[in-house]
Amino acid sequence: MQAGQKKRKNPDIDVVVLEQTYDVSYSACGMPYNIADPERDMEKLVVRKAQVFIEKNKINLLTGHRVTAIDNNAKKVFGVTLGGENFCFNYDKLLIATGAFPVISDLPGFDLPQVMALKSLEQGKHIKAYIQQNPIKKAVIIGMGYIALEMCESFAKRGVKVSMVKPGSVFLPWLAHGLADVIYEELSEKGVDIYSGHTIEKIEPLDKGVQVVCENLALEADMVLVAFGVKPCSEMAQHAGFDLGISDSIAVDRHLKTSDKDIYAAGDCADTFHVVTGDKCWIPLALIANRAGWAVADNVTGTPTPIQGVAGTSVFKVFSLEVARSGLNFKEAVEAGFDPVENSVKTRSRAYGHPGSTPVYINMVGDKKTGRLLGTQMVGKEGVAHRINAIAVALYNKMSVADFSQTDLAYAPPFGPVWDPLLTAANQLVKKI
Amino acid sequence: MQAGQKKRKNPDIDVVVLEQTYDVSYSACGMPYNIADPERDMEKLVVRKAQVFIEKNKINLLTGHRVTAIDNNAKKVFGVTLGGENFCFNYDKLLIATGAFPVISDLPGFDLPQVMALKSLEQGKHIKAYIQQNPIKKAVIIGMGYIALEMCESFAKRGVKVSMVKPGSVFLPWLAHGLADVIYEELSEKGVDIYSGHTIEKIEPLDKGVQVVCENLALEADMVLVAFGVKPCSEMAQHAGFDLGISDSIAVDRHLKTSDKDIYAAGDCADTFHVVTGDKCWIPLALIANRAGWAVADNVTGTPTPIQGVAGTSVFKVFSLEVARSGLNFKEAVEAGFDPVENSVKTRSRAYGHPGSTPVYINMVGDKKTGRLLGTQMVGKEGVAHRINAIAVALYNKMSVADFSQTDLAYAPPFGPVWDPLLTAANQLVKKI
Numbered sequence: 045m046q047a048g049q050k051k052r053k054n055p056d057i058d059v060v061v062l063e064q065t066y067d068v069s070y071s072a073c074g075m076p077y078n079i080a081d082p083e084r085d086m087e088k089l090v091v092r093k094a095q096v097f098i099e100k101n102k103i104n105l106l107t108g109h110r111v112t113a114i115d116n117n118a119k120k121v122f123g124v125t126l127g128g129e130n131f132c133f134n135y136d137k138l139l140i141a142t143g144a145f146p147v148i149s150d151l152p153g154f155d156l157p158q159v160m161a162l163k164s165l166e167q168g169k170h171i172k173a174y175i176q177q178n179p180i181k182k183a184v185i186i187g188m189g190y191i192a193l194e195m196c197e198s199f200a201k202r203g204v205k206v207s208m209v210k211p212g213s214v215f216l217p218w219l220a221h222g223l224a225d226v227i228y229e230e231l232s233e234k235g236v237d238i239y240s241g242h243t244i245e246k247i248e249p250l251d252k253g254v255q256v257v258c259e260n261l262a263l264e265a266d267m268v269l270v271a272f273g274v275k276p277c278s279e280m281a282q283h284a285g286f287d288l289g290i291s292d293s294i295a296v297d298r299h300l301k302t303s304d305k306d307i308y309a310a311g312d313c314a315d316t317f318h319v320v321t322g323d324k325c326w327i328p329l330a331l332i333a334n335r336a337g338w339a340v341a342d343n344v345t346g347t348p349t350p351i352q353g354v355a356g357t358s359v360f361k362v363f364s365l366e367v368a369r370s371g372l373n374f375k376e377a378v379e380a381g382f383d384p385v386e387n388s389v390k391t392r393s394r395a396y397g398h399p400g401s402t403p404v405y406i407n408m409v410g411d412k413k414t415g416r417l418l419g420t421q422m423v424g425k426e427g428v429a430h431r432i433n434a435i436a437v438a439l440y441n442k443m444s445v446a447d448f449s450q451t452d453l454a455y456a457p458p459f460g461p462v463w464d465p466l467l468t469a470a471n472q473l474v475k476k477i
Numbered sequence: 478m479q480a481g482q483k484k485r486k487n488p489d490i491d492v493v494v495l496e497q498t499y500d501v502s503y504s505a506c507g508m509p510y511n512i513a514d515p516e517r518d519m520e521k522l523v524v525r526k527a528q529v530f531i532e533k534n535k536i537n538l539l540t541g542h543r544v545t546a547i548d549n550n551a552k553k554v555f556g557v558t559l560g561g562e563n564f565c566f567n568y569d570k571l572l573i574a575t576g577a578f579p580v581i582s583d584l585p586g587f588d589l590p591q592v593m594a595l596k597s598l599e600q601g602k603h604i605k606a607y608i609q610q611n612p613i614k615k616a617v618i619i620g621m622g623y624i625a626l627e628m629c630e631s632f633a634k635r636g637v638k639v640s641m642v643k644p645g646s647v648f649l650p651w652l653a654h655g656l657a658d659v660i661y662e663e664l665s666e667k668g669v670d671i672y673s674g675h676t677i678e679k680i681e682p683l684d685k686g687v688q689v690v691c692e693n694l695a696l697e698a699d700m701v702l703v704a705f706g707v708k709p710c711s712e713m714a715q716h717a718g719f720d721l722g723i724s725d726s727i728a729v730d731r732h733l734k735t736s737d738k739d740i741y742a743a744g745d746c747a748d749t750f751h752v753v754t755g756d757k758c759w760i761p762l763a764l765i766a767n768r769a770g771w772a773v774a775d776n777v778t779g780t781p782t783p784i785q786g787v788a789g790t791s792v793f794k795v796f797s798l799e800v801a802r803s804g805l806n807f808k809e810a811v812e813a814g815f816d817p818v819e820n821s822v823k824t825r826s827r828a829y830g831h832p833g834s835t836p837v838y839i840n841m842v843g844d845k846k847t848g849r850l851l852g853t854q855m856v857g858k859e860g861v862a863h864r865i866n867a868i869a870v871a872l873y874n875k876m877s878v879a880d881f882s883q884t885d886l887a888y889a890p891p892f893g894p895v896w897d898p899l900l901t902a903a904n905q906l907v908k909k910i
Contacts, residue, residue, distance in 0.1 A: 182629035
């Protein structure tokens with residue numbers, strides 16, 4: 045799509061897209077939900093409109109082409125096809141959009157055929173086929189990030205019992221205690237066993253399946269999903285001598301330019317700016333990547349389009365719960381040099397006396413010195429996923445908690461109390477600041 | 478609650494509350510939903526916590542006390558109880574929180590026992606009892622505002638066939654055409670007959686029930702709900718010589734003071750400021766009223782608390798649809814002196830390839846001259862009610878459409894596309910501006 049945007053902006057540009065796999069324009073975030081459903085073909089995740097767009101705009105899309113090196117003095121890229129042939133292309137402007145790769149341990153047994161990761165469409169298809177073609181009863185998920193949590197539900201829907209395990213001792217350290225507890229309870233209630241604080245030593249093959257071996261713990265499974273998190277694919281940029289940023293992401297300026305003036309980087313491989321701290325950050329999420337791609341197209345074709353920065357807004361679903369955040373949590377606020385105050389509230393999803401109301405848990409963080417709103421986290425069965433957007437907009441505008449508490453949020457009995465949960469949270473935090 | 482806030486802020490203040498009915502602290506907005514459910518007692522809408530609060534804080538609450546006059550030179554209020562006894566109270570500071578009353582026509586037949594309005598809890602109880610105690614098969618609703626639309630669903634749930642009728646020729650004139658069409662279709666599909674552009678001449682009794690008579694149209698019904706809209710209860714303030722504002726609401730400054738320095742007005746009887754126009758407006762909605770009450774308590778007890786203004790955010794439910802708005806529509810923007818541009822988009826409620834996705838319709842209005850975001854309307858089966866809050870926050874901050882299009886809104890496949898529907902709307906409107 046990034047290439048597509050460039051082409052659309054200036055039809056005289058020759059656009060060549062080099063993709064190492066055979067898949068482009070698919071909804072990676074949709075994979076856990078697709079895996080959950082035996083009836084739905086995984087090809088449904090491939091965005092047809094994008095394919096039509098590529099053909100219509102005569103973009104030279106070359107799949108199965110893995111770029112291995114950039115020579116930015118000669119303005120050339122080199123690579124090798126999956127068929128083993130070498131190739132070389134000249135460029136005037138280059139965009140690196142290599143994404144991120146899932147972290148896999150080099151401990152013994154992580155190369156067993158029952159051990160899988162989920163990032164590419166190919167990996168998604170492999171996991172789905174594996175579940176369908178084998179009598180999978182038990183899975184172990186290593187890691188407790190977004191993908192790990194989303195996959196709990198997918199496995200459960202396929203009748204697979206899940207155990208989650210990770211070395212860190214705190215269940216979801218980025219989430220406020222009370223909120224993490226709500227997710228813990230939901231997972232437990234849905235039959236997911238959670239083992240935090242267990243350093244993984246190895247994965248061993250058994251007669252049937254494998255076992256994940258930790259100190260004082262061995263978890264048997266028919267398959268293992270490794271979901272430790274992802275890292276930016278920045279090795280090639282590093283070899284070419286470009287500056288790297290946080291977590292070894294490719295450092296770019298507000299116009300997505302790397303330290304080479306003719307080379308841009310966008311998406312999960314590149315860093316970006318945070319609207320709350322003003323500093324660089326690396327947050328590999330879909331909207332950030334998409335928007336950066338569009339901005340590169342504008343910048344390359346002559347419409348300077350700076351990136352304003354991200355608020356770190358994210359949302360995911362864990363069984364019946366919606367979990368959302370935007371901005372900094374308390375710990376991140378301390379690290380960024382603020383003097384944060386936090387407050388948690390438990391409110392409800394519907395008006396007083398309205399049936400079907402469920403609890404909404406909110407943790408809000410503000411700065412004692414300036415009164416500024418720094419971030420918010422929410423957990424609940426409804427009214428969380430879209431409500432967080434109000435916080436994202438507030439953070440973009442660097443609002444104070446007091447000003448946010450004065451905003452005119454919507455009210456009707458089926459959708460919330462007169463005082464929206466976010467206003468209740470802000471009203472209480474104002475008093476603490 | 479407003480009185481309660483005053484008392485809490487300064488426990489030495491003697492607070493007397495004079496209420497003409499016998500009901501206080503009930504959720505008026507919850508009545509349509511309660512009427513829909515024969516199992517739920519209407520007393521459930523009375524906020525118990527508020528009652529406890531009143532008792533605990535020794536607030537002198539006198540129900541059945543109707544104030545009839547204010548003498549602001551003598552600083553006295555006069556009135557009569559429902560039992561017929563006169564009363565008089567002195568005050569140092571007075572808050573007028575008389576609310577609004579439903580408009581009832583003086584045309585023939587509007588005083589028939591089958592003709593009802595819905596504003597007070599007593600009226601709500603009456604309607605509910607009437608449905609339960611009579612064989613109601615058909616109802617006519619006169620008017621097509623929020624309450625009218627919400628009551629369609631209540632009647633339908635009680636097995637009552639509804640016809641709506643009003644003099645105006647446009648179904649929902651405040652809503653963009655395409656969006657109003659979606660609601661029209663939903664109502665039609667659910668069996669509601671809609672008659673716009675029919676001037677009502679009278680209501681006539683029949684042997685069984687009544688008929689609402691218009692030119693060329695007569696609608697038979699077992700009961701009639703009059704939902705023309707409401708007007709501020711400002712007569713007493715007018716008689717006392719205070720300034721009135723838009724729609725005869727009581728004019729107040731940002732500290733809720735009327736033209737008498739010791740008298741405040743708050744809630745549906747008073748006007749307020751609009752954050753988009755900066756001008757006065759009269760929008761009788763619950764959060765605005767609640768917040769104004771709190772602010773009066775602060776202002777009276779020595780913490781100057783100005784009202785920042787409202788964005789005109791509202792949301793309601795019509796059968797399976799959520800309908801929301803914030804800010805100005807195109808026509809209001811023209812009237813406020815802007816040079817508006819509007820654009821409508823049809824997006825979807827979930828990600829590409831995610832099952833259960835439904836259309837989300839958005840109309841967004843911006844100012845050509847300044848690029849400023851002026852307002853947004855949305856209709857859809859999910860993801861509308863809470864999403865509008867992002868717009869409310871943007872309007873508070875006087876954001877441009879271009880800036881709004883750069884905000885970091887949440888994405889996960891079950892909750893929306895990568896580009897949130899509001900971002901798609903903003904991206905397209907930016908091009909038009």
